[in-house]
Amino acid sequence: MENKAPKSTKFWVVLIGVILVVAVAGMLVIQSVREEGAQVVITWNGEVEGTYPLDQDETFVFEGENGGRNVVVIENGMVFVSEANCPDQICVNHKPTNQTADPIVCLPNKLVVEVSAPNSENQLDGVS
């Protein structure tokens, strides 16, 4: 089978190049908008489970009816997933974070852990 009219390779390379440049710019923008947050929003199974302060150490165990299990830990002002029974373990490998725009996600178990910025009335200082 002959191709009708193959567009030049250059066309596609330029198109993909533009997409790539936009994506890299997007990564830089995300880096720059990241800031230290004060609280953690945990979403489990598509519903917000709760919002918890980052300055109080706590451990949450989530167990779903379909066998999903995740353990979320808030420790020393950072949040991370310490344990999960999902096959990919991406959430467990995610570095502990206290940054916004850096969500920890467990796709198979539908868990999203997201740090959010402090509310204006929150006073963060004097924690130590």
Add this chain to the structure above:
Amino acid sequence: MMNVRKLTTMAMLTAISMIVFLIEAQIPLPFAVPGVKLGIANVITLYAIWTLGRREALAILLIRVFLGNIIAGNVMAMAYSLAGGLLCWVIMSLLKPIMGRSQIWLMSILGALGHNAGQLGMAILISGTTTMIWYAPVLIVAAVVTGAFTGYLTQILLGHMDKLQKHA
């Protein structure tokens, strides 16, 4: 009419794509980005699109997504695989008539972009939060890299299969 040769080729390709899919699922990745993998099974989809046809490639893809995720014990992942795989197939099928064989690596990149977009969309839908949109730029860069890789593999594969055909 589907002849026996075509049917056995499709069965073979389905089996190969499932094995590749299952092995790949066992390889841990050093960076924590949900949904990022090499996607070597896409070599089979590309190969099928070029040697058998678009509909045949779709059939192989659907069986792989269905059986692969069941065997991997990861039924939850099926929705993500399906959304990604279908969008990838749609894009590559649309590109097929306007691309040459030396441009498969480009077709593969655009397909991988569709795959990751579909997966991200499904993830946002299922998780009920839009926060995963932060991953979009990383997923785009990953798609360009992995897409180029699997596309180039397909071109090498097609070249070798040509030689085999000649000597058969």
